[in-house]
Amino acid sequence: MSAADVKTISKMADMAAIYIDEKELEIYASQLDEVIRYMEEIKSLDTDDEEPMEHILAVKNVFREDVVTGENIRDEFIKNTSIDEDGYFKVLAVVELI
């Protein structure tokens, strides 16, 4: 059985909000299948006694004080998008969750 068939990859593409046409899908699936099979080699390792390493550093408790430093820079970032209306970012109507 393949690790990543067309159906699985198609589902992942949907979750990642990417379109992949049918022809491409086969190529992606076969490449990723090979990659995932290789990755899956670690599945068989005995890691029962291992803690997952979530942070490599021993750093903890990094905070900032509750001070307002921000200023209005709307004009700065709005130049990266061509579409704005009265200072809003505009998108096609959002009906439901995607």
Next chain:
Amino acid sequence: MGYDTVIGLEIHVELKTSSKIFCGCKNEFGGEPNTRCCPVCLGMPGTLPVLNKKVLEYTVKAGLAMNCKTAGFSKFDRKNYFYPDMPKAYQVTQHNLPICYDGYVDIVVGHEIKRIGIERIHIEEDAGKLIHSSDGQDSLIDYNRCGVPLIEIVTRPDISSPEEAKIFLETIKTILEYIEVSDCRMQEGSLRADVNLSLKPKGSNTPGVRTEMKNLNSLRAVQRAAQAEAERQARILDAGQEVYQETRRWDDHKGESFVMRGKEESMDYRYFPEPDLPPVCLDENFVRTIKKSMPELPGMRRERYVNQFGIPKYDAELITQNKHIADLFESTTEICGNPKLVSNWIMTEIMKRINETGEMILESINGENFGQTLLLLDKGEITHASAIQVIDVLLETGEEPVKIIERLNLRVQRDETLVEDTITQVINDYPDALNDYISGKEKAFGFFMGKTMAALKGRGDPSQVKRMLAKELQKRMNQ
């Protein structure tokens, strides 16, 4: 068939810090769209979050107020989903190691105290706001709210009626106001609740299938949505059908809910540890310092009011439900010195006005002006009716009570000659009533009393008027 209702709440509360959770942008409701945003809260490429320490303090404060344990080790996770109000396409939240867990809150249902378990309180960031353009073709996004700190309070499924859900939410609101971590302005969305509800046959221990109702932003909506959902599920079960596990959206105008998504479409959020934020390890000192700074909570105040001021438990319960009202009670009592008088007035005249015009009246009335008014009333310097008038005027103009009393000439009229003349005039005006009185109809006394007080424009001293009226009527009977 009868059912037991099982309700759990997830309550989102915006914390009133000065700045946002991960950046220095101002945390304030409203404002011109997208003017309280920076590269960090807009999720611009390359930006990194730094946790606002106050958020942690407020969360621990809320946790302590709700009798929670605080985690020695806690961390942040990313919840991944696409939605245009979430600029990073993930929300920073705490998936499996919340800051606070395993607590409870006592609520008063009828005359009983009921304990509702708190499963966890965790920190997360708020999203922006979407509004629809006038033509309905587009959505407009304002990211000002993006990155406002939130805590999510998750209860155990201990709530057993829509009424209890409402009381619980009120209680939570009161607590959060007492500890001053949130404004809890539901109309501004700073407190929002999700209702998880299921039914099971009465007395059964087998949990039913539950639904989740999202984003209810008023106490009334919570109660109504829960009521409607309980009824909807009962109808389904009565018909021998199955309730589906689904997420629903409540339409408060229509008074009904709609399916947002079913179980099959349930989102795979792909949670994983947020690599940009190191873990939080709370030491005992941190928690102890916060504990020391904790204000008196509503339950504690209730007890104190009964013991210290000798007011009835019922009064104490009602007054302590709102911190601002309780504060008003205390400061007023300090000036006026008659706690029962103050609590009576708060529970009637003040609460009536809050219900009519809202809590902002508490910005005009305070212990000083309210206390002075009640003190004068208590000393018999003004009448009950005048006291009400004084309060209405001071709410409008902000004038000092003494000045209002002088300006409107409200001081009690004790001039014996004037009172006597007024009484004589009133009796002369109503000979029929006099006859009634003489023939033994006691009711007529009250009639004359009312007429005299009215003629004195409410400024007569009731005991003086009563005494003199009795004397005059006695005189007439003897004539």
Next chain:
Amino acid sequence: MSICKKTIIETAELLRSREIGAVELTKEYINQIKKKNPDINAYVTVCENEAIKAAETAQKLLDSNEDISYLCGVPTALKDNICTNNIRTTCASKMLENFLPPYSATVYNKLQKSGAVLLGKLNMDEFAMGSSSEHSIFGAVHNPWNTAYVAGGSSGGSAAAVAADLCAFSLGSDTGGSIRQPASFCGVVGLKPTYGLVSRLGLIAFASSLDQIGPMTKDVADCALIMNVIAGYDPMDSTSVKVQAVDYLDGLEREVDDLKIVLPREFFDSALDEDVKDIIMRALKDLESGGAILSECSLPSIKNAVPAYYIISSSEASSNLARFDGIRYGYRDENAKNISDLYRRSRSEGFGREVKRRILLGTYALSSGYQDELYKKALKVRSMISREFNNAFKKYDVIAAPTCPTVAFKLGEKLDDPLKMYLNDIYTVAVNLAGLPAISVPCGKDKNGLPVGIQLIGKPFGEKLLLNIAKMIEMKAGRLQIHEEKEDL
């Protein structure tokens, strides 16, 4: 010799002695770029006007005779995933082709403050995903040693620009070898600092728990010099570490007594090209004859590093790159029918194939059915690898290994075989998983004249010792320089 061939330190001396002015120097480099870049394709943006302005400012500073940095007036360039305020930062992606960051990365602020002159932005694999700098909308980077070969990746532009003398030094970023591998392929020095030593603020994230910015330079002393400028705590990066400031340049040439170098067998396996192995062993023997003690050891978990690395980095990338949706910045498809369509079209068209492959892989590894056996398992492997390194460092001062199994490969050779491309990273990824510092130093050329790099891996925050040993290797092997036939015309 062209002035552009000089190291930072040599250049700084010339600037101070007034043998050349900062503006003149900058113009010299810009001419060089105009002449050579078409063949190399290292630059994606050249900001000539800004550079000359910056050079003028630097000259004023130089003229003021005040205590100024070595970098004052020295031309540099940055990998194009490092944000530069109002200067296009593309990540070599259609997605960000026109992106103007509203702020600058901390490292760029630091360079600017010391008076360095930004010549432009450097080509790379799209979003730093790749090992050849071929995955770029601006086309592949060519290896200056032989333009039929790749420059390595993902900081291929950063390595090639330094090797081809198109800047005095550059910065790259290293998530799984992206500084060291191209440094090795292009014959320059590349250092991946300890995770947390250099601020990541403004580095467009690929895999946040692995990414580090580091210097790419013509020699080891320059590398130490740049570390002096860019290392240090940044309150705006929560993963940045407060450590005592170190002068990396100070005592760079000192002799290290009783140096214990270990060669883990897993880094000298059958994948290693014999020619490369010989060159590396020669460099190590030189150290041995200088008094170092060489030993062998085994780090058995290294063999799981590539799978763990690709699972973790792709998982984080799938989340980091989700923000590119066409709404606030970046590529936006104008024909979308609804918001969901807008996301999907913009992302499908804005991202290249390799980026999409990684996003799909990461989405898969994090999704509910596979998270435990892939993502969480990979985190456990990360623990194992980290522990094995720590144990090795209890006995040895430094680990020596090849940077790559081979010298640079030909353009297009591995482009259609992702797994083959990924396996090129076998000697570099473990370092990122363990958060350790590692340097790649040129130590010779193979029979075809392509550079070979040796990799030295150190303890956390052990950069100074790495630079020290790298300097010893450099003194024996000499700086690798490309000799052009028509030089200085």
